[in-house]
Structures are given as structure tokens and as C-alpha cells.
Amino acid sequence: MKKVSFAEFGGPDVLHLIDAEEPHAGPGQIRIAVRAAGVNPVDWRIREGQVLGAHPTRLPSGVGLDASGVVDEVGEGVEGVEVGAPVFGEGASTYAEFAVLSAWARMPEGLSFEEAAGYPSVVETALRVIGQVGVRPGQTLLVSGAAGGVGSAVLQIARERGITVIGTAGAANQDYLRGLGALATTYGDGWVERVRRLGPVDAALDLAGSGVLRELVELTGDPRKVVTIADLDGPELGVRFSGVAGSVTEALTEAADLISRGKLHIPVQKSYTLAEAAAAHIDSQAGHTRGRRVMVV
Template sequence: MRAVQFSDYGPPSVVHVAEVAEPHAGAGEIRIAVRASGISAGETYFRSGRLRDVVPTTFPYRTGVEAAGVVDEVGDGVTGVGVGDEVFGLTDLATRGANADHAVLAAWAPKPAAWSWEEAGGAAGGVETATRVLDRLGVAAGHTVLVQGAAGGVGTIAVQLAVARGATVIGTASERNHDFLRSLGAEPTTYGPGLAGRVRAPAPEGVDAVFDCAGGALPDLIAIAGDAARVVTIADFAAAAHGVHMSQTALGGESGAAIGAVADPPALHGLGIAVALAGQGRLRVPVAAAFPLTEAAAAHELSETRHARGKIVLVN
């Protein structure tokens, strides 16, 4: 089968499609014929070599942690799903391999009828990440939350999940994305110098929590929150130096600690919440671009710009 991988550090051009052996579902797993899969922004850091000194990479590195497709194998002990069912979900984070013709999922949920394959293929990672961080921040009805980098793949999901919890959401993005953020339920503002003053207008009593999806602004975000403990980042590797928690599930042990990331338990319950919200028309997965599997390098190139509005996916 075809699978996307890279065999050395480098620019997006090192990403290629290779012919590899098909994986098979083990106990507690299912295999799907992939219809669409997401590009992980975090994997672009691994590919570039940015983290080579703290997170050793074994080559070839098979990419992709989220996918949607049709079940074609069911492992021992699995109930409630059968061959032919349409699902979306996550691979084992240690083995990855979602950007392929077939993928083994360790966690999954039924594909919402309201979502296209492209939306479902790019949903699971953002849903799990956003749920994990919002849970850690204790976001609930009546809270005000600032989402830094609200127009990206995780930010767009975080906005909607926070709104669904009853929170007021302020989201930072470039001005061209402000109407888009309003459509998701957020009050938009621009990022950059003077952010504290701009946030004060829609939130004169301050914010209860800050979810950083962009990185590079932790001192300002801490000042806005009033306490580093009320800020969680998924994107700033300087988090530990500022006393901020960096939430990751793909990293653990010594390698995760080296960049200030303590492995949090995955928030897999978020998949079921997403299905319910999608059925109510309250959660969509904005897709910035969809590329054929064979154009994975171009998808990585777009991801590295950090300007994509929503999720970047590969389609089979």
C-alpha cells in the first residue's frame, strides 16, 4: 500500500509516498481503508529537525495520527463497530501511519453524517487536543477564554468546543479571518503588540483562561491571564521557562520533559462529544486545503506557513 513518510530531516520536499506493507488491526484496534487524513503541524517540527536534539527520530518516519475511512478489519476484543462502518479517529501515537491507504486506529467514533470525508479526516487530532486543554483549564459556562491562534486547525475546534461549554471566547487571528471567527462564535481581535489592551475591550473584567495555539507571546498571555497557571500552550517550546504548562500527548518521558512538555492523558472522550455536537450542527471542521495523498510534500509546505485557515488534509 501507499504511505507518506520521510527518511531524513529536511524541508517539505523530503516527504514522499512509499510502498509499504499493510498494517493489521491488533487487539483493541480497528483498521480502516482511509478516505482522508490530517496533516499534523507538530510532525513538521520533527521533519525539519528542529527537535532532533531532544526527540530522537527513527527513520523512516511514517506520518499522520488522524484519519477517517471505512472499517475493513476489527481486532480481538473490539465491540460496537463492524466492517463497513464509517469512522474517524486516532492512530497509536507511537506508530502513527494515518497518511496512507490503510491505517490502524486505536481510538475512534462514528463519522458524523454532517461531515464530509475531508472534515472527518482532519477532525480527531484537533478535537482531542482542544478537549484536553480545555479540560485542564477547567473551562466551563460563564468563563471567558482567550484562544491565541484561533483560525488554525486546533484553534477553530477549540473556539467551538469552548462556546459549546457556554464560555465567551476571544480569538486572535489576522484581520482577514475575523468574520470567519465570528461565524464560529468568537469575538475576534488581532495578535501582536498591544494585545492586552485589545482584549480588555471585550473582556473588561479579564479572562479566566488562555489557550495558546500559536506560540511566541507567552509573556503577554500570562499578563492577560494574571497567572501562568491559567495559560496552557501547545505551540511554545519556551513554556517551562515561563512557568506555563505545555500540553502534549505524543511526547512523554525524558524527551518530552526536555522541551517542557509533560505528557497529559489523551482526552479521547472528546471524540464522542464531537459526534454529538456535529449532529446538532454545532461543530464543523474548517478545511483550509485538501491535497491528494501523492502531494503530501505540498501539504507540509502549506502547513509550515502557519497561515492556513483550518485543517490541511490528504485525500485518497
């Protein structure tokens, strides 16, 4: 089978499309014929060797955590899913023609494989950080870097829970944020004052790692009311860095319910082939994403 792999840590140029042996489902796992794989910032952080504590990596290594596809092997002890079922979930080395998943859910009716591949990690992350930051219905949450995949999920989940959201993003994404129910403003010079004019902030999330943690602490008045998923220096300011996943299966179940009820939709901004993995990582690292980037197999 074809698979994207890297044999050393480094830039996008270390990614290569290779011929590899097919993986097989072990106990409690399923294997899918991959139709699409999600492109996440953690993918290139793993490729660079940034997050070895949370993601121990043995070289050579495959790439990718999220995928959608059709079940073609069911491991020992797995119940409730059968060969031929369309699923989306999380596993390992998903930039490939076949991948093993350790957490999954059936795809909601009407969702394409391309769209489904964009949900697993971002929805788990969104649910996790909303819980960790402790924001409650009736309060206001500030989201820095709100137009990407995690931000898109946070805005919609928060709205469903009765939480007001102020989102920062580039000028081109202001209408997109408003369409997701957020109070929107741009980042850049004067952004703190623009946020203040929109109202007081009870809690804040840093999803972009753009060096705004001090300002987020200033706006909330307490570093314990700020969570980052992108700035590794957060703990130096007393800000929690959230990098360890919770229950992906529970997150997928909630995502499927929200999608089915029309309460959650994350658009696919751009698709790539496996041979274009390096380009996908370059674009992901550049930021300015609206929704998701995915690999189509």
C-alpha cells in the same frame, strides 16, 4: 500500497511517496481503507524530530495521526464496529492507502470523509486544553491563534459550555471568528490593548506559538492560567506545555455528539493528494489556517 514516509529528520523535502507493505490490525485495533488524513502541526514537528519525547520515532517512519475511512479489518477483542463501517479516528502512518487506528468512532450522519479526517486530534487537543486551563462557565478565555483547527474547535466547545471567548487572528479571519461566537481582534502591534478593551481575561491558550506567552501571562495575571500547545519555551515562564494526548476515544465520542447536534463544524480549508505531502507541510508550517488541511486518498 502507497504511503508517505521519511528516512531522516529534516524539512519537507525528506517526505517521499513510496510503495510499502500493508499494515494489519492487532488486538484492540482496526484497519481502515483511508479516504482522507488530517494534516496537523505535530506531523511536521515529528518529521523535524522536535517532539521525540512525546512521539518516539523509529526511522524510516510513516507520517500522520488522523484519518477517516472504511473499516476493512477488525482486530482481536474489538467490538461494536464491523467491516464496512465508516469511521474517523487516530492511529499511525495515516498518510497512506491503509492505516491502523487505535481510537475511533463512527462518522456522524452527513459528514464527508474529507471533513471527518480533520477532527480527531484537534478535538482531543481542544477538550484537553480547555480542561487544563481551568476555565469555567461565565468566565472569559483568550485564544491566541484562534482561526486554525484547534482554535475553531475551542471556540465552539467553549461557546457550548457558556464560556466567553476572545480570539486573535489575522485581519482576514475576523468575521470567521465572530461567526463562531468569539469576540475577535487582530494580532500585531497593540494587540494587548485591543484585548483589554474587550474585557478582562480569566485564562488564555496559545495555539500558534507566536511568542506571546509573556503577554498572555500579563493579561491573566498568573502563568498557571495559561496553556500552550505550540511554544516549547512555555515551562521557562511557568506556563504549562500540553503535548500528551488524553483519551482520544472519549474526545471522538463527544465530537460525534456535538457534530450531530450542529454544535461543532470545522471547515476544510485545503485538500492535498499523498504526492503533495511536502506542500501540505509547507503550508501548515506557514500558519494562517482557517479550519483544517487534509490529505485525500
